Amino acid sequence: MEIEVTIRNAENGSVLNMELDPNTTIEDVIEGAAEFWHKEAGAYVLRRGKKLLKGQSTVADAGLKNEDVLELIPDPEGG
Amino acid sequence: MPTKITSWSEYQVRERPPPPPERVSSHRWFTEDMDHIYREVRDELPLYVQRTAEEKMRNHSLAGMRASHEVMGLLLGGRFTWQGREYALVRDVATTELEASEYHVRFHEDGMEGLFESLDDLDFVYSIVGWYHSHPGIGCFMSDTDVRTQEGSFNSPHHSALVLDPVRREMEAYHMVEGNVVLRALGIYWDLHQDPYRG
Numbered sequence: 108m109e110i111e112v113t114i115r116n117a118e119n120g121s122v123l124n125m126e127l128d129p130n131t132t133i134e135d136v137i138e139g140a141a142e143f144w145h146k147e148a149g150a151y152v153l154r155r156g157k158k159l160l161k162g163q164s165t166v167a168d169a170g171l172k173n174e175d176v177l178e179l180i181p182d183p184e185g186g
Numbered sequence: 187m188p189t190k191i192t193s194w195s196e197y198q199v200r201e202r203p204p205p206p207p208e209r210v211s212s213h214r215w216f217t218e219d220m221d222h223i224y225r226e227v228r229d230e231l232p233l234y235v236q237r238t239a240e241e242k243m244r245n246h247s248l249a250g251m252r253a254s255h256e257v258m259g260l261l262l263g264g265r266f267t268w269q270g271r272e273y274a275l276v277r278d279v280a281t282t283e284l285e286a287s288e289y290h291v292r293f294h295e296d297g298m299e300g301l302f303e304s305l306d307d308l309d310f311v312y313s314i315v316g317w318y319h320s321h322p323g324i325g326c327f328m329s330d331t332d333v334r335t336q337e338g339s340f341n342s343p344h345h346s347a348l349v350l351d352p353v354r355r356e357m358e359a360y361h362m363v364e365g366n367v368v369l370r371a372l373g374i375y376w377d378l379h380q381d382p383y384r385g
């Protein structure tokens with residue numbers, strides 16, 4: 108069954124709601140949100156509370172529930 | 187698997203006066219170019235960094251220097267408007283365990299939960315308005331890796347990158363303008379009732 112989650116963009120405070128299938132991977136979720144906000148998906152991680160959501164896991168594996176609030180956080184690289 | 191966005195809302199930027207000129211200064215680590223642009227726009231700065239946030243970054247870079255590696259963190263604060271101009275405030279910084287060498291730095295995956303904890307401990311609703319990192323002994327500039335990070339994550343007008351060289355004791359800030367990284371003027375501010383800040 109599909110669920111709907113809220114994703115907050117930590118860089119500008121904007122939010123979006125996303126409908127997710129249990130088989131969707133976290134990577135897909137990041138990609139969808141990053142594309143919407145014109146960001147590079149590979150440069151972000153997603154968190155629920157203090158927990159880092161692993162890219163390869165699915166919505167079901169990660170235990171995401173309807174109305175969960177997630178946050179998109181930049182994962183910068185410096186050289 | 188494709189995802190479906192059902193609704194969204196933009197953040198409403200709040201009106202708030204910037205720190206008053208008597209509580210804003212340049213910094214002794216500013217390079218000549220940084221000092222120059224600070225003086226040019228000191229009454230209308232696009233970026234203000236709280237003195238304690240500046241101290242944390244500077245001390246972090248000095249600790250990294252002693253261990254011979256770069257350090258990095260996120261700039262936390264918000265963006266505001268006042269009399270038709272937009273500016274960003276850095277009120278605090280956050281960092282965690284790093285995967286770092288002399289020429290490279292990023293957050294260690296095992297440190298992410300610690301980073302999230304620091305974000306949750308803040309006593310204000312934050313936006314990540316940029317990032318800082320250090321270049322021990324090689325001077326302040328934006329490397330190809332740095333520019334890629336800026337383009338990929340911090341490409342909005344209110345986003346900045348701060349680079350510190352703890353060996354040369356230099357600091358510069360940058361932002362993106364039409365795909366190019368250019369210097370950004372910033373001022374260090376302190377809150378009412380704090381001692382005058384000497385940098």
Ligand SMILES: [Zn+2]
Pocket residue numbers: 185186319320321327328329332349
């Ligand atoms: Zn760099």
